[in-house]
Amino acid sequence: MSPTVFFVAIISAMLINNVVLLRFLGVCPFLGVSKRSETALGMGGAVTFVMVVGSVLTYLIYYYVLEPFDITYISTIAFILVIASLVQLVEMFIKKVSKKLYKALGIYLPLIVTNCAILGVAETNVREGYAEEFGIMSGLGVAAASAFGAALGFTLVIFAFSSIRERLDAAEVPNAWKGIPISLIVAGIMALAFLGLEGIV
Amino acid sequence: MAQQASAKKKRKKDLQALAVFTRGIIKENSLFVLLLGMCPALAVTSSLETGLGMGLLVIFVLTLSNIVVSLIRKVIPDEIRIPAYIVVIATFVTIVGLLTEAFAPALHESLGIFIPLIVVNCLIMERANNFASKNNVLMSAIDGIGVALGFMLALMLIGGTREFLATGAIAYGIYLPLPFEGSIINAGLTLFQMEVFIGPAGGFIVIGFWLAVFKAIELYNKRKKKEARDRWIEKKKKEAAERKRRKAMESAGGSA
Amino acid sequence: MLAKLKMALILCVIGAASGLGIVAVNSFTEDIIEQNRMREQLEIYFDLYGLDMPDSFDRDDEPRDIYCRWEAVGYDADRNRIGRIVTYCVEDERVSERAEVFDKDGNLLGKVFRVEHTNTFGLVVTLVALDTNNEIIEVRIARHENTPTYVRRIIDNHLEPFKGQDINDVSFYDGSTGATSTYGSIIHAVRATADNVVDDRALSDYRVFYPDAAYYERVFEYTLGCIDARIAVYDSDDELLGHVYPAWRANDHEEIALNIAISEGTFKGVRAARPDDRASEELLQALEKYEELDGLPIDDVEADFDETVYDPTINHLVTQAIIRCQESDEQREMREYFLWSRGWDDLVEIDHEILQSYQAHYDEDGDLLGHVYHGEIDTSGLSGAYDGGILKASVAVFADGTVSSVHLVASEESDFATRTLEDNIRIFFERSEGIDKDGLADAFSGSTTTASAFNEIVEAALDYENAREGD
Numbered sequence: 004m005s006p007t008v009f010f011v012a013i014i015s016a017m018l019i020n021n022v023v024l025l026r027f028l029g030v031c032p033f034l035g036v037s038k039r040s041e042t043a044l045g046m047g048g049a050v051t052f053v054m055v056v057g058s059v060l061t062y063l064i065y066y067y068v069l070e071p072f073d074i075t076y077i078s079t080i081a082f083i084l085v086i087a088s089l090v091q092l093v094e095m096f097i098k099k100v101s102k103k104l105y106k107a108l109g110i111y112l113p114l115i116v117t118n119c120a121i122l123g124v125a126e127t128n129v130r131e132g133y134a135e136e137f138g139i140m141s142g143l144g145v146a147a148a149s150a151f152g153a154a155l156g157f158t159l160v161i162f163a164f165s166s167i168r169e170r171l172d173a174a175e176v177p178n179a180w181k182g183i184p185i186s187l188i189v190a191g192i193m194a195l196a197f198l199g200l201e202g203i204v
Numbered sequence: 205m206a207q208q209a210s211a212k213k214k215r216k217k218d219l220q221a222l223a224v225f226t227r228g229i230i231k232e233n234s235l236f237v238l239l240l241g242m243c244p245a246l247a248v249t250s251s252l253e254t255g256l257g258m259g260l261l262v263i264f265v266l267t268l269s270n271i272v273v274s275l276i277r278k279v280i281p282d283e284i285r286i287p288a289y290i291v292v293i294a295t296f297v298t299i300v301g302l303l304t305e306a307f308a309p310a311l312h313e314s315l316g317i318f319i320p321l322i323v324v325n326c327l328i329m330e331r332a333n334n335f336a337s338k339n340n341v342l343m344s345a346i347d348g349i350g351v352a353l354g355f356m357l358a359l360m361l362i363g364g365t366r367e368f369l370a371t372g373a374i375a376y377g378i379y380l381p382l383p384f385e386g387s388i389i390n391a392g393l394t395l396f397q398m399e400v401f402i403g404p405a406g407g408f409i410v411i412g413f414w415l416a417v418f419k420a421i422e423l424y425n426k427r428k429k430k431e432a433r434d435r436w437i438e439k440k441k442k443e444a445a446e447r448k449r450r451k452a453m454e455s456a457g458g459s460a
Numbered sequence: 461m462l463a464k465l466k467m468a469l470i471l472c473v474i475g476a477a478s479g480l481g482i483v484a485v486n487s488f489t490e491d492i493i494e495q496n497r498m499r500e501q502l503e504i505y506f507d508l509y510g511l512d513m514p515d516s517f518d519r520d521d522e523p524r525d526i527y528c529r530w531e532a533v534g535y536d537a538d539r540n541r542i543g544r545i546v547t548y549c550v551e552d553e554r555v556s557e558r559a560e561v562f563d564k565d566g567n568l569l570g571k572v573f574r575v576e577h578t579n580t581f582g583l584v585v586t587l588v589a590l591d592t593n594n595e596i597i598e599v600r601i602a603r604h605e606n607t608p609t610y611v612r613r614i615i616d617n618h619l620e621p622f623k624g625q626d627i628n629d630v631s632f633y634d635g636s637t638g639a640t641s642t643y644g645s646i647i648h649a650v651r652a653t654a655d656n657v658v659d660d661r662a663l664s665d666y667r668v669f670y671p672d673a674a675y676y677e678r679v680f681e682y683t684l685g686c687i688d689a690r691i692a693v694y695d696s697d698d699e700l701l702g703h704v705y706p707a708w709r710a711n712d713h714e715e716i717a718l719n720i721a722i723s724e725g726t727f728k729g730v731r732a733a734r735p736d737d738r739a740s741e742e743l744l745q746a747l748e749k750y751e752e753l754d755g756l757p758i759d760d761v762e763a764d765f766d767e768t769v770y771d772p773t774i775n776h777l778v779t780q781a782i783i784r785c786q787e788s789d790e791q792r793e794m795r796e797y798f799l800w801s802r803g804w805d806d807l808v809e810i811d812h813e814i815l816q817s818y819q820a821h822y823d824e825d826g827d828l829l830g831h832v833y834h835g836e837i838d839t840s841g842l843s844g845a846y847d848g849g850i851l852k853a854s855v856a857v858f859a860d861g862t863v864s865s866v867h868l869v870a871s872e873e874s875d876f877a878t879r880t881l882e883d884n885i886r887i888f889f890e891r892s893e894g895i896d897k898d899g900l901a902d903a904f905s906g907s908t909t910t911a912s913a914f915n916e917i918v919e920a921a922l923d924y925e926n927a928r929e930g931d
Contacts, residue, residue, distance in 0.1 A: 025404045027247035031326060034242060076302060076486050079320040080294035080478070087290055119243050119324040126317050179420035180412075183239060187412030194405040276474070284467050288474050295478035299485045306489035309496045313603070371610065402581070 008137070009148040016152030019201060022120050023160045024194040029120030033161055034186060043165035047158025049111040051151070053093065054121050057086045058150035059143065061125040066139050082125050087116050124153045164190065221346050228350030235358035236418050240327040244318050245359060246407040252374050255363030257311045259356025261304065261319065263349060265296045266328050270348035272296075273336040280337075289332045290323070297322045327355060365410050370401040500602065502532050502545065505561050508589040508598055509569045511543045512536060524681060524688045526706050526717045526733050527662040529557055540564070549661045554652035568592060573656065574602070575649035579641040581606045586649035594627045594657055599646060606642045614642050627654050666693050669721035669728040670701040679703075680792065684799040684865055686777055687720075687784050702726075705781040706733060709773060714740050716773055718747075720781040727761045729754040730778055746771040750778075758782050797821060797832045797856035798864050807834075814920040821856075830858040831928075833921035834869070839913040851913045855921035866918055 022028045032046060061082045069075045094112045097105045115121060128149065133142035167189055176185050234240045241262075248258045272292050280288050301319045305312045312319065322328065331351055336344040364374050400406050502517055514534030521530045523546070531546040544566070547559040550573075559572040570591040577584050582605025589597040599622045604611050622630065630650055667673045674696040681689045691704045702723025709716050721728035730750050732743060749770060753761050762782060765775045787795065794801045801821040809817050815835040823829050836852040852869040 027243050027404065027407070028321075030242040030246060031240075034239070077298060077479075077482055079298050079301065079323055080291065080482070082320075083290055083294050083323050084287075087287065116324075119321045122324050123317055123321055126320055130317065178423055179416045181419075184412045184416035184419060187408045187415065191405045191408030191412065194403075194408055195400070198403065198405065279470060281463065281467050281470070284471055288471065291471075291474050291478050295481055298482050302482075302485050302489045302493070306492035306496070309493075309500075314605070371613075 008145060012145050012148040013152035013155070016124075016149040017156035017159065018197065020153075021156040021160060021197050022124065022153045023157055024190065024197045026123070028123035029118050029157055032114060032118055033157075033164065033190070034183060038165060038168055040162060040165045040169065043161045044158070046111045046114075047154070047161060049115060050118065050120065050157055051154035053086070053090060053112075053115050054124055054154040054157075055147055055150050056093075057089055057121050058125050058128055059147050060085050060089065062128055062134075062143055062146045065129045066134055078126070078129065079122075082122055086121055086125070090116050120153070120157055124150050160193070164193070221343065224343055225346050225350040228347060228352075229354040229357065232351075233354045233358060234327045234351055235355055236415060238327075238330075240330060241325045241355060242411075243321065244325060245362060245411060246404075248315050248318050249359055249363035249366055249407060249410075250370075250402050251367040252360055252364040254311070254314055255359035255361075256356065257308070258315060258318065259352070259359045261300050261315075262322060262325070262327070262355055263352040264300050265293065265322055266331060266352040266355075267345055267348035268296050269293045269328060269332055270336040270344040271341055273332045274339060274341045274344035277337045285333070285337065289329060293328055293332065294323045327351070362407075362410055362414060365414070366401045366406055369398055369410075370406065502534065504587065504600070504602055505545050505559055505572055506534060506543055508572060508587065508600065509543075509561050509563075511561075511563065511569075514542050525662075525678075526688065526708060527665075543569075550656050551659055551661050551664055552652060552656050554648070555656050558656070570597060571657075573649070573653040575652050577645040577648045579606070579645050581641055584642060584645035584649075586646055588627075588649055588653040590627055590653070590657070596622050596625050596627055596630070596650075598623060599650065601642075601646075604642070606645075610642050614646065618643060619646075622650070627657055630654065665719055665731070665733060666691070666704050666721075668731055669693075669704065669719070670695075670723075672696070673701060676704070682784070683796055683867075685780060685795075687780050690784065702728060703785060705784055707777040707781060709777060714743065716743060716777070718774065718777055720778055722758060722781060722785045725758055727753055727756050727758050727778075727782075730774065746774060750774065758785070794821065796865060796867070797854070798823075798829045798858075800824070801829060810924075812920070812924065814917055815924060818924070828859055830856060830860075830864060831925060832856045833917075833924060835917040835920055837913050837916050851917070853914055853917045855918050857921050857925040859925070861922060861926050863918065863922070866914075868914065 016022075020026055023030060023033050029050070032050075064081060064085060065075065065078060069078055069081060090112050094105075097112075128146040131149075133145045133149075136142065137145055164186075168186060171185060171189065180188075228234070232238060235242070235245050244258055244262075249255045269289075269292050273289060276288070276292075297320060300322070301312070304315075304319065331348060335347050339347070368374050398406075401410065498517060502519070503513060506512070506514060511534075515537045516535050516539070517532050518535070519530060519532040523531050527548050529547045529549060531544065533544045534542045536542055541564050543564060544562040545559050546562075547557045550556075550558050554575060554577075555573050556576050557574050559574065561569045561572060563569055570589060572590070573588045575586045575588065577586070583603070584601060584606060585603040587598075587600045587602050589600070591597050599619050601611060601615065601619075625631070627650070632647055632650075663673060663676060666676055670693050672695040673693045676691050676693045679690045679692050686707050686709045688706045688708055691706065693701045693704060695701055702721060705720045705722065707716075707718045707720055717733040718730055719733045720730045730747060730753075732747060753764060756764070762779065765779070784792075794804055798821045800823045802824045803822040803826065805820045807817045807819050812835075814837055815833050818831045818833045820831050821829045832854055833856075834852070834854045836850055839849060839851055849871065851871050854867045854869055856864040856866075858864050
């Protein structure tokens, strides 16, 4: 298997199937958090970490626990528990190891549990059947790569959006459209732009 | 006497239940007012029927999870509240997922990944945490149905709009075993065949539009209320001034 | 401490209750979901050709023909055969598989091409069903992720005109208003079908050995051993060009599927059979060395093998193919009982309720392999009023009391029921090699009266062999 597979997986998850704009995952933090560029980057960092580790863990659990015992139908409940405990562990770990990092990321971690992008990407990884296509171990690499790409896409979009919103706050908008409504229109236009990337890979 | 009192109490309770029910539909509509559950609202509303289907699933999950959370609210220690709720919600989501796959496979296919994602729909967690954990079973059930119904109506509104703009028809799908065949409205207007509204961009734009419309209505009502209040204050002021003047005149007359 | 214990206990109780709930719902929905999946995958083929809806299916995902992907037989409530679907790989990547549909008497009804195409809005799975004259019976959307409204419109208005058209000369609907992405996928599917109507994956592989090959025929199916069949390849003048022996074996790394061609004492070559393009780099490299052998007389080929230069697994398969091409009809027949059979005694008649005769088989060194038992049974007495006539079968039992192979010799049942029985036997006993008396009961649960009759013969043979051991 050539390394291009990983590269393609990253690019495709980041731009062509952008989690927020084209797959509608993680819209809540996208609308709620991204008012300032720094916050957006902090959130992006936290999501990237949890998404990649969470995807790897859920993938392993799916193929080494759920599938051998033929209980894949409980994947949802297993995945959400794994992600929730992972977030808890990461929070405790960061708190112990680095106060600075905890200050930067800590406040976003609890929000991540309810970020559907994490669970969504974990579910997509097993649904896409990477393991069937590339074998379980190589599939794990592809799954991790596409989780990483998805997280990058998430970060890219919330960062770009926060920059737009900083400008938007200064713009003159009719009262009814102020805040979320105009943000959604902007997001719609961004989605149109991303639609133009279709067919690259 | 006692009977009358209890009847009165009962009526009051009914009223309260009704308020809990309607509040979730209009005044505190989860999607348009509280902005909860945005992801499914964007992803599964390409037609009226998918919106309706998702809404039904949410009604099922939210009502049952509210009931169970309310039932166990007294035995759950505070520290493990959240994980316990997650398990309860995830259970019902799994169950509803299995049932849909068995009885409405087309719907299951079209909602796809968004069925398991009901678990992380903030709406359900929010109701479990803020309402069901503090109220009795009946109220929690009523609240669950009301809130989820509001969510479903919002999804149907968005889905219907998108479907109509994109295809010129409404409910022309094949997902749910609906009692009626074909379309409710099939204008067949080629004018309205704008495919962009089925796509991702259309979702954002249509929700943005409806949010603006509801906000405009709210602003209008607020202004009306303010105007009425202003008028009332003005009137009171005038009356007070009048009274003062009359009093002054009276006293002046009296002294004259 | 107590509080913590209580917390853990409560979480456990909630977890257990949730698990119980999910398992209960799952056990209730499992069958329905499975049925839905079956319906989508199999019943749709029956529906396309107007056959009755089957009550149950037997599906074989590893048919002996390596160009087959899977095959399935549908039965009605009384387990009478309704029809059969066999799907093949297609060389063209656009077509995911080609299915051939047969009715209950085994007549070919037509071919169905399954095309999966992803357009801007998602996947569209189209089935194009043709009759034996290559006329379109129906174009059907099996599954899609497109906007339901558009798809519904296409289904309502634009699929009907395809019916009855010749696949090589299809006229499409080209009104600009109806030209949606979904219809684009359907045009794609019909064109892909037209390009592959005459394509045959197996034939194009056989043409590597015999460039003039026009058609082929499976002469024998070998039930035992790593060689699957003998396939005769003919040119367009019905002239026999030679034979191909498809061979299959799994080694430590992969499943090796090869085609070995031998024509009138000449070794024509050995190549990877490419059904899923599964051949690994290592296998292809190993096979390259064998290209030097092409065109040599088979005796020289055997002499040429050197374990250090060539691959031992491929050597083994080629040797087996050479043995297969040289053996006489009688040898072939006997080796269907025991793969390693090199010599045999005459039939010995015996006095037994079910068994009539047996025959001892010996290997190369003259050691006893086991016995073949020929038996017959009257099915009428077996279960109530059922009368399936006389059933004859042969069973080969190793000296250690395990089954080597089983064969249905004759049945007085109608053709219809016999075929069903053959299906049963194939399914229950095809991989029966190595089954002993205990394993037999497991392999056999839940089948029909005729098959139980068959089972009686197998059991009698096993008993007889075991009794002989005690002598």
